[in-house]
Amino acid sequence: MAASTNSSGGALPLLTNRTAVAGLKFYVLVLIFLAIVAAIVLTTFLCFRRNRISKKSKMRRVKHSSGTIPLVSKEIVEVIKIEHVDDDSKMKKKVESDEIEESSSVSVESPSQNIGWGRWYSLKELENATDGFAEGNVIGEGGYGIVYRGILQDGSVVAVKNLLNNKGQAQKEFKVEVEAIGKVRHKNLVGLVGYCAEGAQRMLVYEYVDNGNxxxxxxxxxxxxxxxxxxxxxxxxxxxxxxxxxxxxxxxxxxxxxxxxxxxxxxxxxxxxxxxxxxxxxxxxxxxxxxxxxxxxxxxxxxxxxxxxxxxxxxxxxxxxxxxxxxxxxxxxxxxxxxxxxxxxxxxxxxxxxxxxxxxxxxxxxxxxxxxxxxxxxxxxxxxxxxxxxxxxxxxxxxxxxxxxxxxxPFRSELRTRERNHVPSQEDTSKKAPYPTRHVEPAYKASWR
CATH class of the missing domain: 1.10.510.10 (Transferase(Phosphotransferase) domain 1)
Structure with a gap:
């Protein structure tokens, strides 16, 4: 009986024997080791997943599609009203931001057609429209930058102003033009069709006026x-x-x-x-x-x-x-x-x-x-x-x-002629001021002399 008991339970003493590591039993060391391995595996998996999500997020923000807008200075995006249509429901989002440093940026989801001051164009779209900003398409040049004639995919002709980024001047002019005429429509003002803001590039897209300046x-x-x-x-x-x-x-x-x-x-x-x-x-x-x-x-x-x-x-x-x-x-x-x-x-x-x-x-x-x-x-x-x-x-x-x-x-010489030739009627003589020469003349006193 004793012999049979020892042969069947020979493995148990091995697990319960105390070891030289802090006097811990062998099975306790095994559990600790397994726990450490599991922790390492879990930590590695979480780090990998976090990096992957971060990369996807950055790619989503930079990539231009029908539902995204690129990085834009918050000085530009003061109030943007956005309508985003899903398959099942409509959602309205309002983005409001205070003025912060020009280096800060925001990514906003929106339809690409209009965000108040025009459509956002990718750099690639404008490169294609201007044949790679070809010299033959240059229609204007100055200290502000270069203006190119371009043809968009829909066939419309535009003028693309590529702002020179001299000490941040491009960002300043970009901001001013968007604020000044972004939402203005008048037949005697050049209309702003859209813009491009990728990295340090700042471009403005205008309606094309076809007869020079x-x-x-x-x-x-x-x-x-x-x-x-x-x-x-x-x-x-x-x-x-x-x-x-x-x-x-x-x-x-x-x-x-x-x-x-x-x-x-x-x-x-x-x-x-x-x-x-x-x-x-x-x-x-x-x-x-x-x-x-x-x-x-x-x-x-x-x-x-x-x-x-x-x-x-x-x-x-x-x-x-x-x-x-x-x-x-x-x-x-x-x-x-x-x-x-x-x-x-x-x-x-x-x-x-x-x-x-x-x-x-x-x-x-x-x-x-x-x-x-x-x-x-x-x-x-x-x-x-x-x-x-x-x-x-x-x-x-x-x-x-x-x-x-x-x-x-009215001109002074004509007023004098009228005054000399004028025959006052009874109604005129009843008034103290026969002909209002003195009321008109001050408005034109820097006149013909």
């Missing part, structure tokens, strides 16, 4: 007779004034363009003007008469008070428009060092010619049919009013539109 038609080689007749030039002036009037008076906060010049006035086939390039624009909230900022703009167009003090308001754009109107009348650049000393500065030469009653000699010699005296006086008087050194005496852009379009634009 005003600078090319005024100062380029157009032959002995300019295709810009007097009537076309006044049409361009009216369109430009309407676009600026909308920025100043039709928006809240109002937008001060800050870089009104002939190269920023694009023209379509029907000579309709469209104001473009809002990279230097400033927003001016209600209750503010001006904003102090670093002086920016183009030499020859910047108003004197802005150049000397940095105080910017709508009057600065009005001054620049006055210079632009002088260009339209004379066909000359604001500053031209190739001309004689007395004619290098357009403003000084213009004022001197008007003071000498030589206004007819100011008209561009490339205009085949000269304007009527009345139309010419209207333009010259308006130029003088827009460049008044007292910014408070300059007209508003809405008033400028009215002055350019009004058929009954």
């Amino acid at each position: 005003l600078e090319q038609w005024l100062h380029g080689d157009v032959g002995p007779i300019s295709p810009l007749t007097w009537d076309i030039r006044m049409k361009i002036a009216v369109g430009t004034a309407k676009g600026l009037a909308y920025l100043h008076e039709g928006l809240e906060p109002k937008v001060v363009h800050r870089d009104v010049k002939s190269s920023n006035i694009l023209l379509d086939k029907h000579w309709n003007a469209k104001v473009s390039d809002f990279g230097l624009a400033k927003l001016l909230g209600s209750g503010k008469s001006y904003v102090t900022t670093r002086v920016m703009g183009t030499f020859g167009y910047v108003s004197p008070e802005y150049a000397s003090t940095g105080m910017l308001n709508e009057g600065s754009d009005v001054y620049s428009f006055g210079i632009l109107l002088m260009e339209l009348v004379t066909g000359r650049s604001p500053v031209d060092y190739s001309r004689p000393p007395g004619e290098m500065n357009l403003v000084d030469w213009f004022k001197g010619m008007v003071a000498s009653r030589r206004g007819e000699e100011l008209v561009d010699s490339l205009i085949e049919i000269q304007p009527s005296p009345r139309s010419l006086k209207r333009a010259l008087l308006l130029c003088l009013r827009c460049i008044d050194l007292d910014a408070n005496k300059r007209p508003k852009m809405g008033q400028i539109v009215h002055m350019l379009e009004a058929d009954d634009f």
Whole structure:
């Protein structure tokens, strides 16, 4: 009996025998070892799974599809209203963010067609549209970057502005243009179709305006007779004034363009003007008469008070428009060092010619049919009013539109003629003011002299 018991239970003493490791029994050591191995395996599995999820998340954020938007500065994405449609239900999400550093970013799910200021385009889409940003597609170039003509997959023609990232300038101009004109629609403002923001790349996609810019038609080689007749030039002036009037008076906060010049006035086939390039624009909230900022703009167009003090308001754009109107009348650049000393500065030469009653000699010699005296006086008087050194005496852009379009634009000489020829009636003599010359004249006192 004893022998049989020992033979059948010989394995049990082996497991229950104490070992040299802390006096622990053998089966306890086995359990501890198995627990350590299980812990190592579990930890490895969790780490692997976490890394895999992280990689998938990053790929999902960078990859462009119909339901994602790339990394965009939170300074740009202030309020985005998004509608996301599932198979079974509709969900609305609202993303609100405060201003943070430009380096921060956010990923938002949304349909690709419209997020308030236009569609997001991938870098690959814009490369395909412009044939790899081919030199043959360049339609404009400057300190801001390069503008390319592009054709999208749906066949629509666009202008792609690739912003140069000089010390973060691309991000700043990108932000300004999106804020200034992202949601603006006006026939005399170039429309923003969309944008691209991948890595350090910042691009803006605009509607394509197919007839170049005003600078090319005024100062380029157009032959002995300019295709810009007097009537076309006044049409361009009216369109430009309407676009600026909308920025100043039709928006809240109002937008001060800050870089009104002939190269920023694009023209379509029907000579309709469209104001473009809002990279230097400033927003001016209600209750503010001006904003102090670093002086920016183009030499020859910047108003004197802005150049000397940095105080910017709508009057600065009005001054620049006055210079632009002088260009339209004379066909000359604001500053031209190739001309004689007395004619290098357009403003000084213009004022001197008007003071000498030589206004007819100011008209561009490339205009085949000269304007009527009345139309010419209207333009010259308006130029003088827009460049008044007292910014408070300059007209508003809405008033400028009215002055350019009004058929009954009053002139001092005509008012005097009317007054001399007027025979007062009994009703007129009963009034203390027979003809309101004194009420009209102050509005035009920087007039023909």
